[in-house]
Amino acid sequence: MPGRTSLTVVLAAGEGTRMRSSMPKVLHPVAGQSLLAHVLGAAPKGAGAALAVVIGPGHEPVADETKRLRPDAVAFIQHERLGTAHAVLAARDAIARGADDLLVAFGDTPLISAATFERLRAPLKDGAALAVLGFRAADPTGYGRLLVEGDQLVAIREQADASAEERAIKLSNAGVMAFDGRTALEVIEKIGNANSKGEYYLSDAVAIVRQLGLKAVVIETSEDEVRGINTKAQLAEAEQVMQTRLRKAALDAGVTMIAPETVYLAADTTFGSDVTIEPFVVIGRGVSIADGAVIHSFSHVVQASIGKKASVGPYARLRPGTSLGAGARIGNFVEIKAATLEAGVKVNHLSYVGDAHVGANANIGAGTITCNYDGFDKHRTDIGSGAFVGSNSSLVAPVKIGSGAYIGSGSVITRDVPDDALAVERSEQANREGGAKRYREMKTRDRKPKGG
Ligand code: UD1
Ligand code: MG
Numbered sequence: 290m291p292g293r294t295s296l297t298v299v300l301a302a303g304e305g306t307r308m309r310s311s312m313p314k315v316l317h318p319v320a321g322q323s324l325l326a327h328v329l330g331a332a333p334k335g336a337g338a339a340l341a342v343v344i345g346p347g348h349e350p351v352a353d354e355t356k357r358l359r360p361d362a363v364a365f366i367q368h369e370r371l372g373t374a375h376a377v378l379a380a381r382d383a384i385a386r387g388a389d390d391l392l393v394a395f396g397d398t399p400l401i402s403a404a405t406f407e408r409l410r411a412p413l414k415d416g417a418a419l420a421v422l423g424f425r426a427a428d429p430t431g432y433g434r435l436l437v438e439g440d441q442l443v444a445i446r447e448q449a450d451a452s453a454e455e456r457a458i459k460l461s462n463a464g465v466m467a468f469d470g471r472t473a474l475e476v477i478e479k480i481g482n483a484n485s486k487g488e489y490y491l492s493d494a495v496a497i498v499r500q501l502g503l504k505a506v507v508i509e510t511s512e513d514e515v516r517g518i519n520t521k522a523q524l525a526e527a528e529q530v531m532q533t534r535l536r537k538a539a540l541d542a543g544v545t546m547i548a549p550e551t552v553y554l555a556a557d558t559t560f561g562s563d564v565t566i567e568p569f570v571v572i573g574r575g576v577s578i579a580d581g582a583v584i585h586s587f588s589h590v591v592q593a594s595i596g597k598k599a600s601v602g603p604y605a606r607l608r609p610g611t612s613l614g615a616g617a618r619i620g621n622f623v624e625i626k627a628a629t630l631e632a633g634v635k636v637n638h639l640s641y642v643g644d645a646h647v648g649a650n651a652n653i654g655a656g657t658i659t660c661n662y663d664g665f666d667k668h669r670t671d672i673g674s675g676a677f678v679g680s681n682s683s684l685v686a687p688v689k690i691g692s693g694a695y696i697g698s699g700s701v702i703t704r705d706v707p708d709d710a711l712a713v714e715r716s717e718q719a720n721r722e723g724g725a726k727r728y729r730e731m732k733t734r735d736r737k738p739k740g741g
Contacts, residue, residue: 301396648674
């Protein structure tokens with residue numbers, strides 16, 4: 290919102306016990322990014338937009354994730370879990386700085402968009418003291434219900450405190466709110482805990498705003514945008530919603546997908562033009578796919594950059610740190626890790642290339658392995674441009690294969706190979722004339738051969 294400063298407080302102190310996981314709830318991933326990353330990604334950013342995250346005691350990994358995503362954010366610890374209003378006040382120091390708008394969002398509600406945050410702020414400009422994000426829940430059980438009179442919101446009733454009549458209301462509290470910064474602290478500090486759970490409910494802010502003679506309003510959104518995640522089943526549902534969005538965005542951007550419902554994307558996947566992704570491809574975080582590249586079926590790609598017109602798979606695995614140049618070809622049952630393959634490199638079948646650099650147009654034969662690990666340390670393999678590595682070669686790192694060098698099939702290469710050299714490391718072949726015939730005769734002398 291131009292001209293208005295904001296502070297977004299993201300509540301993320303939840304234990305997440307219903308996730309049945311030792312990991313803090315907000316660090317669970319949807320589309321390759323933590324729940325927290327999605328919320329922080331949608332929160333207002335740029336000049337005049339401050340951010341605070343309220344975390345649970347001992348949840349340093351949440352503080353670390355916050356810093357990674359938004360170095361300008363401040364983490365506050367809520368030492369006791371006494372309710373959502375209590376959690377907001379953990380960030381009192383940040384709130385007291387007095388931004389024009391105070392936004393409160395939940396770290397376990399990852400599908401919210403930046404546009405919705407802006408929609409929620411709009412009524413503040415027009416004089417509302419509080420705008421609450423609401424949605425019509427298919428099943429509102431467990432949500433706070435929004436009590437509305439005319440165009441004004443008069444109260445939010447939590448499930449545990451609601452009458453039968455109030456429980457029939459479908460319009461529910463999404464948990465995201467925007468306060469006018471001038472009255473926010475006064476309102477939140479007035480919230481008490483006289484309710485059936487003895488918790489400080491942020492939802493009581495509405496009634497207090499009314500008592501002060503100020504105005505509260507509802508801004509509605511779809512249920513899909515505000516799904517809160519408390520269980521692994523809800524995490525999986527959110528993943529489906531997010532995947533549907535990402536597939537649609539990819540199709541709209543011109544990506545060809547024959548069966549988009551079988552393709553898994555990450556929130557940060559980037560595509561050039563004329564990219565094709567065949568069915569049953571899984572793309573994890575940190576992947577960029579340049580113009581004209583094709584990812585064939587059953588490939589798994591994470592933290593990799595795929596060059597123009599490159600071809601990957603079917604059945605390829607690109608692990609973190611893979612960079613493929615233009616026109617590179619990675620075929621079936623090939624695994625690449627922490628390796629740069631320059632333009633035109635071919636690794637067409639059954640190979641492992643890890644901790645390596647492969648120069649332009651090199652050809653890596655079927656079954657080639659870079660032996661990068663000696664049981665203690667990882668070592669690098671450097672293959673020059675235009676080199677030809679014969680099938681079933683083992684390149685024992687650290688080792689360098691020169692440009693234009695040629696490795697005979699089946700070699701175990703332990704020493705550097707100069708440019709344009711031919712290296713063959715295997716025992717000499719012995720042909721015994723008539724040997725096969727003699728062998729057969731010996732085996733059949735006393736018995737009939739088995740099988741057909
Ligand atoms: C809350 C709302 C409810 C709304 C629903 C939407 C309140 C009292 N109720 O209920 O009206 O319909 O969300 O999903 O606000 N948290 C803390 N510290 C606390 C308590 C909570 O950080 O002491 C955080 C949680 O980590 C979570 C968020 O606040 O991210 C919401 O808490 P949760 O316990 O999930 O509230 P709900 O019962 O879902
Ligand atoms: Mg919740």
